[in-house]
Amino acid sequence: MSKLDEIKERYGDDVDIIDMVHHFLTCENTDKQKERVEQGRLGKFYPSSIGRCKRAVVYQMLGYPTKPINGQSLLIMENGTGFHNRMEDIFEKMGILVAPELSLKDEELRISGRSDAIIWNFLKREDEQDDEEIVLFDPNDSEKEIYRGPANHILIVEFKSIKNKNYTKLPKSKPKTAHEMQLQLYFYLTGIKKGIVYYENKDNQESKHYVVEYDEQLINQVKTDIKEILDYADRRELPExxxxxxxxxxxxxxxxxxxxxxxxxxxxxxxxxxxxxxx
Structure with a gap:
């Protein structure tokens, strides 16, 4: 079979290049989901699930089949990843980047995931005393330290790329609740006590940010929610x-x-x- 025949067999005779791209991305994503199931990677809780419908999270943890994600939606997700990478590159050139990401793991909460950027705490006041020392490791090398020092010398930044209609609805004084809770979970997992949720309007690249402080009450709420979800998953039952x-x-x-x-x-x-x- 020639290469041209192979392409026509895969994508059909009456399609254009956009249809071909979308078809490829959808199939590739479906294959990755199957691989995740085959490798036994179910049952983990991902930090990005904070604030989502608990029933949907349990569906995901138990490996229930999802509807195929269309190619255009996957391209939108890729744009979000591109925004993260672009900002991390900028932070590095600015001289404020400590690390582009951290590995986030917790056996009790079955956490598996990665944070966004870690930067130097330019917000620290001169008269502010140093917090306790923390040690953070390279997500690709568990024995390689990327930071050792006071917790309040660094910040964790969570990037969010959102549509204009959602950007205009952002609260005035704090980020969306789900994003604030996600950052609180990061504080619990890393020992960092302050962070930033950095939004970009994907329609015009306008930006907005919110500073988030460590909140023990919110952290306890997040942990309780996760444990409730894990309990449902263990019993193979679905929340309301x-x-x-x-x-x-x-x-x-x-x-x-x-x-x-x-x-x-x-x-x-x-x-x-x-x-x-x-x-």
Whole structure:
């Protein structure tokens, strides 16, 4: 079989280059999900799941099948990754980067994930006393130290790239609750006591940031939520639904058709917008 015949067999005769790109990305992502199941990587809790519907998180932890992610959505995710990398490069050139990321692990909470950037704490006051010493290690080499020193000499930065309509709805004085809780979990796992949630408007690159302080009460809430999710997963049971079929959180959920009556994407959109107009 020639290379041209191979391409036509894989993508079809009547497609354009955009369809081919989207098809490739969707298939590649599906293969990665299958590999995750085959390698026994289920049952882990990922920090990015903080604030999500608990039922959806348990679905994910137990390996329930998701609807395929379309190529355009995967390209949007890649843009978010590009934003992270771009900012880390800028921070390094500015001379404020300590490390581009940290490995985050906790056996009790079954945490597996990585943070975003660690930078020097330019917010530290001259009269501020040093906190206790912490040691952080390279995520690619568990024996290589990347930082040893007072906890308040560094900050952890969480990058978020969001659409304009969500960017304009950001609170005035603090980040979105889920993002603040995610940073609190990072504080618990690393010993760092202060951080920044750094937002970029993906439509025009406008930026906004919020400083987040260590909050023990919030940390305890996050730990309680995670343990509740782990308990459901261990019992192979599902938490109650947190939304109805027409909520935005459900309409865009990967597990939507497991929770609600399975219908097509066009039917969901028609149902959602007709209901919104009527209310």
């Amino acid at each position: 639904k947190e939304g109805n079929a027409l909520d935005v959180m459900c309409r865009y959920c990967d597990f939507r058709n497991l929770c609600h009556t399975p219908i097509s994407e066009d039917q969901w959109i028609e149902l959602y917008f007709n209901d919104s107009e009527a209310s």
